[in-house]
Amino acid sequence: xxxxxxxxxxxxxxxxxxxxxxxxxxxxxxxxxxxxxxxxxxxxxxxxxxxxxxxxxxxxxxxxxxxxxxxxxxxxxxxxxxxxxxxxxxxxxxxxxxxxxxxxxxxxxxxxxxxxxxxxxxxxxxxxxxxxxxxxxxxxxxxxxxxxxxxxxxxxxxxxxxxxxxxxxxxxxxxxxxxxxxxxxxxxxxxxxxxxxxxxxxxxxxxxxxxxxxxxxxxxxxxxx
Numbered sequence: 753x754x755x756x757x758x759x760x761x762x763x764x765x766x767x768x769x770x771x772x773x774x775x776x777x778x779x780x781x782x783x784x785x786x787x788x789x790x791x792x793x794x795x796x797x798x799x800x801x802x803x804x805x806x807x808x809x810x811x812x813x814x815x816x817x818x819x820x821x822x823x824x825x826x827x828x829x830x831x832x833x834x835x836x837x838x839x840x841x842x843x844x845x846x847x848x849x850x851x852x853x854x855x856x857x858x859x860x861x862x863x864x865x866x867x868x869x870x871x872x873x874x875x876x877x878x879x880x881x882x883x884x885x886x887x888x889x890x891x892x893x894x895x896x897x898x899x900x901x902x903x904x905x906x907x908x909x910x911x912x913x914x915x916x917x918x919x920x921x922x923x924x925x926x927x928x929x930x931x932x933x934x935x936x937x938x939x940x941x942x943x944x945x946x947x948x949x950x951x952x953x954x955x956x957x958x959x960x961x962x963x964x965x966x967x968x969x970x971x972x973x974x975x976x977x
Contacts, residue, residue: 766866767919777920785976786861786920787812790841791889791947795819797830797837804830810839811881811888816912817865818872818881828909831869839865839913845975847943850927851936857923859942865918872910875902881910892967947973 761767761778769776777783793810796803806827810819817839821828831837846859872878879900886894900908927940949971952964 761915761918763919764866764917767864767917769919769921772921772923775921775923777922783863783915783918783920784812786843786863787817787841788888789973789976790843790863791973793817793819793839793841795827795831795837795839797827797835799826799830799835809885809889810841811885812915813881813884815915817915818885818910818912820881820885820908820910823907823909825909828911831911832871832909834868837867837869837913839867844945845924846945848923848927849940849943851929851933851938851940855927855929855933857927859923859925859945861920861922863918863920865913865915867913867916869911869913872912875905878905878908878910890967890971892965896965946975949973 759780761780761783763769763776763778767778787810791809792807794805794807796805798804804826808819808821808827810817812818819839823829840862842860842862844858844860848857848859850856872881882900882905883894886897926942929940952968952971954964
C-alpha cells in the first residue's frame with residue numbers, strides 16, 4: 753500500500769509513454785485531476801491465461817484508487833489472488849477533424865495505473881470508501897439516501913490499487929495537417945465533447961410529493977482545472 757505522497761511519478765518501463773512521447777504526463781496533480789473527473793474506469797487482469805477488461809466505477813482517496821464489487825465476481829477474486837492489475841480511465845474532450853482522413857484524431861486525457869490490489873476488510877473503512885464513491889458520482893446523495901448497513905458492507909468486497917506506478921497521456925489543440933493539405937477546401941477544426949446530464953426521470957414507484965433534489969436537477973460533470 754502506498755503511504756508516501758509524490759509530486760511526480762518516475763516513469764517505468766511500463767508507464768513511459770513511447771508513442772507521441774511529448775503527450776506523456778507524469779505530474780501527480782494532473783493525474784489526480786483526470787482520475788477525479790472520470791466516472792468509469794476499466795480494470796484489466798488475466799484469468800486462467802485469458803486477458804479480461806471490466807468496466808466499473810472508482811474513487812481516488814489520497815494515494816490509492818478504490819473499486820468494489822461482489823466477493824463472487826471474477827474480477828475481485830483474481831485481483832485479491834495477487835494477480836497484477838492495470839486500471840485505466842479515459843476522458844474524450846473533442847473530435848479533431850483534419851483536412852485529411854489520415855490526420856483525424858481526438859483530444860483526450862487518459863491515465864494508466866499498474867499495480868497489485870489489496871483487500872479492505874475493515875467495515876468502517878468500507879463505509880468511508882462508500883461515502884467517497886457516492887460523493888464522486890453524485891455529490892450530495894450520501895446525506896439523503898439510506899446508508900449501507902454493516903451486513904451490506906460485509907457482503908461487498910472493497911479493494912484498493914496504490915498510485916505507485918502510473919502515467920497519463922493527453923492530446924489538445926487543433927488538427928495538424930500536411931503542409932500541402934492546408935490548401936484544400938475542406939473544413940477542419942475540433943468538435944468539443946463533454947458528458948452532459950438530461951432531465952431527471954422519476955422512478956415509477958416514487959411516492960407522491962417527492963421531487964428531484966437540486967443536485968439531481970443541476971447535475972453536471974465539469975473538467976477539473
